Amino acid sequence: GAVVSQHPSRVICKSGTSVKIECRSLDFQATTMFWYRQFPKQSLMLMATSNEGSKATYEQGVEKDKFLINHASLTLSTLTVTSAHPEDSSFYICSATRGSDGYTFGSGTRLTVV
């Protein structure tokens, strides 16, 4: 089955620093990768969609200069939270798809900004 690996699973950083989160599809080439944010007891909020080799498409209200997405290959996408602040603390989840057979999610990254 399709496996998506996300690292780190948990990170604590100081306010003002940047954090990079990696998302890898381990056994398939992902045509598209997605980044979500999830608040406690809330649904997944799509932040951006990325295709390999092109700029990410951000959802309305998501600051592209703050949440930098790089999709370097068909198996790797990264999300960098720049100049993080406490309000950026959240659960970030990536997902990847090969096409029409559903989405596979990573295990998520819990970011805490202190």
Added chain:
Amino acid sequence: QKEVEQDPGPLSVPEGAIVSLNCTYSNSAFQYFMWYRQYSRKGPELLMYTYSSGNKEDGRFTAQVDKSSKYISLFIRDSQPSDSATYLCAMSSGGSYIPTFGRGTSLIVHP
């Protein structure tokens, strides 16, 4: 009105009960319907994936889609404590694969 409505619960049932989880939606263009299970502090995992109306069964899980009523259900038979998790419904149109998620229903199966 949100595109996808899902009661957040929590839904608490005894072990062995039949569980019914539901979502309603407003977008008639949705053709693909999914159910995900999410354990605490983990990413969602795909449970069921169906296209258009009808039923699909996989072990103790049955997914039902009623497009005329814009209503989907997930049934869990012989529920186990290990089924305790949040269940998210998701759906997408044929023209776009980006799913719209419900907010999830928290299920607690107690021994």
